[in-house]
Amino acid sequence: MTDDKSPLDLHSLIQHILETETDNLEQLAAIAGLNLAEDFAEADLSHTDLTEANLIEADFRGSNLRGANLRAANLRGADLRGADLRGAHLESASLRGANLRGANLRGADLKSTEFNSANLSDTNLSEAQLCCADLSRSDLRGADIRDANLQGAILSEAKLRGANMGRVNLSNANLKGASLIRAYLGGADLRGADIDGADLREADLSEAKLSSATLRGANLKAANLSLADLSGVNLIRATLSSADLMRANLRDADLIRTNLSSADLRGADLSLADLSLANLCLANLGSANLIRANLSIAELSGANLSDANLSEADLRGANVENAQFARNLGISAQTKCVLLRRGAIFEDSTSDRSEVLAPH
Amino acid sequence: MELEGIPVQPDGQEHLAFWTTSTPRQQLNLYLTIHFNEQWELLDKGRVKFGLKGGELRLKLENSEIPHESRELVGSLELHRAKKKQEPERSQAPKGIPRRASAIALSLNGNKPPAQVTAGTKQRSDQTELTPVTVCHVTQKVTEENPVWIFEEEMGEPVLKGGLNQVKLATLNVLALPCRVEATFEVSKRDVCLTDAEGLWPPDISRNKRAVLDRLIIQRLLEPKLKPYLSRAELHYDR
Numbered sequence: 001m002t003d004d005k006s007p008l009d010l011h012s013l014i015q016h017i018l019e020t021e022t023d024n025l026e027q028l029a030a031i032a033g034l035n036l037a038e039d040f041a042e043a044d045l046s047h048t049d050l051t052e053a054n055l056i057e058a059d060f061r062g063s064n065l066r067g068a069n070l071r072a073a074n075l076r077g078a079d080l081r082g083a084d085l086r087g088a089h090l091e092s093a094s095l096r097g098a099n100l101r102g103a104n105l106r107g108a109d110l111k112s113t114e115f116n117s118a119n120l121s122d123t124n125l126s127e128a129q130l131c132c133a134d135l136s137r138s139d140l141r142g143a144d145i146r147d148a149n150l151q152g153a154i155l156s157e158a159k160l161r162g163a164n165m166g167r168v169n170l171s172n173a174n175l176k177g178a179s180l181i182r183a184y185l186g187g188a189d190l191r192g193a194d195i196d197g198a199d200l201r202e203a204d205l206s207e208a209k210l211s212s213a214t215l216r217g218a219n220l221k222a223a224n225l226s227l228a229d230l231s232g233v234n235l236i237r238a239t240l241s242s243a244d245l246m247r248a249n250l251r252d253a254d255l256i257r258t259n260l261s262s263a264d265l266r267g268a269d270l271s272l273a274d275l276s277l278a279n280l281c282l283a284n285l286g287s288a289n290l291i292r293a294n295l296s297i298a299e300l301s302g303a304n305l306s307d308a309n310l311s312e313a314d315l316r317g318a319n320v321e322n323a324q325f326a327r328n329l330g331i332s333a334q335t336k337c338v339l340l341r342r343g344a345i346f347e348d349s350t351s352d353r354s355e356v357l358a359p360h
Numbered sequence: 361m362e363l364e365g366i367p368v369q370p371d372g373q374e375h376l377a378f379w380t381t382s383t384p385r386q387q388l389n390l391y392l393t394i395h396f397n398e399q400w401e402l403l404d405k406g407r408v409k410f411g412l413k414g415g416e417l418r419l420k421l422e423n424s425e426i427p428h429e430s431r432e433l434v435g436s437l438e439l440h441r442a443k444k445k446q447e448p449e450r451s452q453a454p455k456g457i458p459r460r461a462s463a464i465a466l467s468l469n470g471n472k473p474p475a476q477v478t479a480g481t482k483q484r485s486d487q488t489e490l491t492p493v494t495v496c497h498v499t500q501k502v503t504e505e506n507p508v509w510i511f512e513e514e515m516g517e518p519v520l521k522g523g524l525n526q527v528k529l530a531t532l533n534v535l536a537l538p539c540r541v542e543a544t545f546e547v548s549k550r551d552v553c554l555t556d557a558e559g560l561w562p563p564d565i566s567r568n569k570r571a572v573l574d575r576l577i578i579q580r581l582l583e584p585k586l587k588p589y590l591s592r593a594e595l596h597y598d599r
Binding site: 009018023024029031040041044045046047 | 550551560
C-alpha cells in the first residue's frame with residue numbers, strides 16, 4: 001500500500017515538525033498533513049494544549065485527552081464518545097450538542113462549560129468542577145456525578161434519570177423542569193436551588209440539604225426525603241404523596257396546597273410550616289413537631305397525628321375525619337371536643353392547656 | 361494467530377428427539393490461539409516501538425455457519441505470557457477422533473512475521489506456567505453476517521500484551537464439504553499505539569509535537585503495513 005519514498009517523506013516531515021517554531025496543535029497537524037478534527041480518534045492527546053482550538057464536530061471517539069488543556073475550545077457537535085477526559089481543563093469550552101456518551105470526565109475542570117443539549121449519558125463526572133456550567137437540556141441519564149461541584153449550574157430540562165448524584169453540590173443551581181426520576185441525591189447540597197416543576201419521582205434525597213430551595217409544582221411522589229433539611233423550602237402545589245419524610249426538617253416550609261397524602265412524616269419538624277390547603281390524607285404525622293404550623297383547611301382525613309406536638313397549631317377548617325390523635329401536646333379539652341365533633345379519633349384523654357385554633 | 365477445529369462427537373441416539381433425522385449434523389469446535397506483543401519498527405536512523413490496543417477478529421465461512429448462540433468467546437479475558445520457554449508441538453486431537461482440520465497462520469508483510477502473531481504453533485498448557493499480563497475485553501458484533509469478535513484493552517494499559525492459548529471461540533455447523541473458514545485479525549490506526557521511540561526526537565520534545573508525530577507515524581508508517589489485515593489463518597475440513 002505504501003510506496004518506497006514514504007519513509008523518506010516521513011523522515012523529512014518529522015524533521016519539519018521538530019524544527020518548526022509553532023507549538024500550536026492545529027498548525028502542527030496541518031504541517032503533518034493531518035486533520036485534527038478527523039485523524040485523532042482514539043489518539044493519545046493526553047496533556048496536550050488545545051486552548052481555544054476550533055474543533056467543531058471533531059471526531060475524538062475513544063481519544064485519550066487526559067489532563068489536556070481545552071480551555072475555551074470549540075467542540076460543538078464533537079464526537080467524544082468513550083473519550084478519556086479525566087482531569088482535563090475545559091473551562092468556558094463549548095460542547096453544545098456534543099456526544100460524550102460513556103466518556104470519563106472524573107475530576108475535570110468544567111467551570112462555565114457549555115453542554116447544552118449534549119449527550120452525557122453514562123459519563124463519569126464524579127468530582128468534576130461544573131460551577132456555572134450550562135447543562136440545560138443535556139442527557140445525563142445514568143451518569144456518575146458523585147461529589148461533583150455544580151454550584152450555580154444550569155440543568156433546566158436536563159435528563160438525569162437514574163443518575164448518581166450523591167453528595168453533589170447543586171446549591172443555587174437551576175434544575176427547572178429537570179427529570180430526576182429515581183436519581184440518587186443522598187446528602188446532596190441543593191440549598192437555594194430552583195427545582196420548580198422537576199420530576200423527582202422515587203428519587204433518593206435522604207439527608208439532602210434543600211433549605212430555601214424552590215420546588216413549586218415538583219413531583220416527588222414516593223421520593224425518599226428522610227432526614228433531609230427542607231427548612232424554608234417552597235413546595236407549593238408539589239406532589240409528595242407516599243414520600244418518605246421521616247425526621248425531615250420542614251421548619252417554616254411553604255407547603256400550601258402540597259399533596260402529602262400517605263406521606264411518612266413521622267418525627268418531622270413542621271414547626272411554623274404553612275400547610276394550609278395541603279393534602280395530608282392518610283399521612284403519618286406521628287411524633288411530628290407541628291408547633292405553630294398552619295393546618296387551616298388542610299385535608300387530614302385518616303392521618304395519624306399520635307404524639308404530634310400541636311402547640312399553637314392552626315387547625316381551623318381542617319378536615320380531621322378519622323384522623324387519629326393521641327398523647328398530643330397543645331390540644332385543649334375544648335379543642336378536643338371540636339375535633340371529636342368533626343370526626344377525629346382520640347386514643348386517650350391526655351391534653352394540656354395550650355391553645356389550638358379550632359373554632360366551631 | 362492460530363485457528364484449530366476439532367470435530368464434535370455426536371450425542372448418543374438416546375439424546376435425540378423423535379423428529380431428528382438419523383444423519384447427525386457435523387460440528388467443529390473452533391479454538392483460537394492469539395498472542396499480542398510490542399514490536400520495534402525501523403524508521404530512518406531511529407526506531408519506534410508499537411503495540412495494539414485492540415482489533416477485530418473476522419471469520420469468513422464457506423459451506424458452514426456459526427449461529428449466534430454458538431459464539432462463545434466474550435467478556436474479560438486475562439492475556440497470559442508463558443514464564444518458561446516451551447517446546448512447540450503439534451496439537452493433539454482427542455483420542456479416537458480423526459483430526460482433519462488444519463491451521464495456517466500467515467503474515468501479510470512477508471519478510472518478517474508480525475509481532476502480534478505467533479504463527480502456526482501452540483504450547484502445551486499443562487507444562488507452561490502462565491502469568492497474566494493484560495486484560496482484554498472481547499465483544500461480539502451481532503450486526504454483521506459473518507462472525508466478528510472485537511478485542512479491546514480493558515484495564516487502561518497502553519497496549520495488549522500476552523496471549524490466549526486454545527480458547528474456545530465457537531462451534532461451527534458444517535453444511536457441506538469441503539468446508540472452509542478464513543480468520544483475519546484486522547486493525548486500524550485507532551488500534552495502534554506508539555509506546556517508545558529511539559533516535560528520532562529529543563527527549564524534551566513538547567507534548568503537542570509528540571502527539572502529532574505519534575499520529576503521523578501510525579498513519580504513514582504503521583497503518584499501511586497492517587492493512588488489509590494483520591494476521592490470517594485458514595481452516596479446511598473435508599473429512
